[in-house]
Amino acid sequence: MNQTPLRIAVLGTGMMGLPMARRLCQAGHQVHAWNRTPAKAEPLAADGARVHAQAADAARQADIVISLLENGGVVAQVLFEQGVAQAMAPGALFIDMASIQPSEARDHAARLGERGIAHLDAPVSGGTVGAEAGTLAIMAGGRPADYARAQPVFAALGRATHVGPHGAGQLAKLANQMIVGITIGAVAEALLFAAKGGADMAKVREAITGGFADSRILQLHGQRMVERNFAPRGRMTVQLKDMRNALATAREIGFDAPVTTLFEALYSAGVEHGLGGLDHSGLFVELASRNAMQ
Template sequence: MNIAFLGIGFMGFPMSRRLCEAGHTVHVWNRSRDKAERVAPFGATVHDSTRAAVAHAELVISMLENGSVVSDVLFAPDTGAAEAMSPGTLVVDMASIKPREAREHAARLCALGMAHLDAPVSGGTVGAEAGTLAIMAGGNVADFERAQPALKVLGRSTHVGPHGAGQLAKLANQMIVGITIGAVAEALLLCEKGGADMAKVRQAITGGFADSRILQVHGQRMVERDFAPRARMSVQLKDMRNALATAEEIGFQAPITRLFEELYADAIAHGLTDLDHAGLFVELARRNGMPYPSSSAETPHDLHT
């Protein structure tokens, strides 16, 4: 396929590289050209504008920061990529944005003669490198099938409903992740405060009903006090707030998510913005007067979102 990839960050780089290695023709763009240049050795063509990147693409993949950035890249006057796309071009937005924003983008693209899928991912840079991302797609089934030659290179994709449904699934993922991190952190800290060996407790309950990927991965980070940012606290807070905004829009009460939104907000207010979201452990330790590291913000290497 002739693919344009917009946004070559922590996730966009390994994803676009895999598409090149799979034999697709890939055109890339990033606001900072030097990041896009990293894909050139793998066969990608680097462009200085989004319009140049998408001019001949049949599939456009975006992996950008948030909904407003996606909107600007697609629709900004004089620079928006949508105006340069050919009729029938399929836009696959893999950023994590609000469901409402995804539906709005889909409507605008469809009005211009293009197609749209919202297809956020879970699995982080490890999944992006290995091609094992969990991809949650919303939109028309025919468009989902049309995107498969690219999506199957990136991971396991599931069609979950109409436009916006992919973002709903991603919000569900992030709610579960954010809440479970808090549960694991609080439980392990309780054990340590009470005199048990936190590492041994984690080992003991692994494999039981309380086991989870969060206990295994983030629980180990807590034991090791390793809060280098794989997914920053600030991103987790954004996700919780997006979930609450969506809940309010559809008249749904989400008291557990609201509680954890407040906890992540407090952690950020206490200077933990750039820690991994497992660093909620640090905020809960602070509340209990327990020793904790003040910072461990190294280079991200395992983004989960």
């Protein structure tokens, strides 16, 4: 338990928010939870969290407010239209751990700063497995003093790195998601290619383990492909959102991203074909269907 427990509000207790809020409870912090669908927050009561019906009520109780909401538009709505920013005390810290566009993060930081509220954008990578184990990679953008202040929070959740000013955390997360989305496609296409030619897909994955083609994606997502197990951890729709955010940011900064453009189109096709509820490794299904493979 921390020597000085913090009062922390967690807004958004879905697949990532629930285990992260639970770890903060286990670290000894006083957690106030809110979710748009209350039933998703109620299990945290057993861990000692107080569940609120309104986001502003949760934020009013907190020194630090953490967002794990769906996208930048939802973050802005909850902050500035549902009363969270107004409820937060001057000097409080807002940590946005959702994946949104860097420009949105900078805008939120500026608007909160006018109210005397500090801001960090600190999206995460590691999925539900990392959230449950407290091994998330956390990419933080904002002022160094605010990053230092957030260390008790980050310590309960994983390994944090301060990567630059406001918006830089989201840039790092988009880079992460570009790598993840593209690598999932590479692994899926390679395994399908091998299977189409007559090789055993599981044995191909085993054979290339430990070589230059090995990766966490090959190990985790490749296994899901071999097993055809696409129960959602990170959904296809979320991966598509991230690819589109990356391309929107690329246009803003004048960067040509042809590989990400290609994979955005592939994930988009998968979602259009009804695969949006699958794990993002379900891109395998879209590529398999293009090759008449089951």
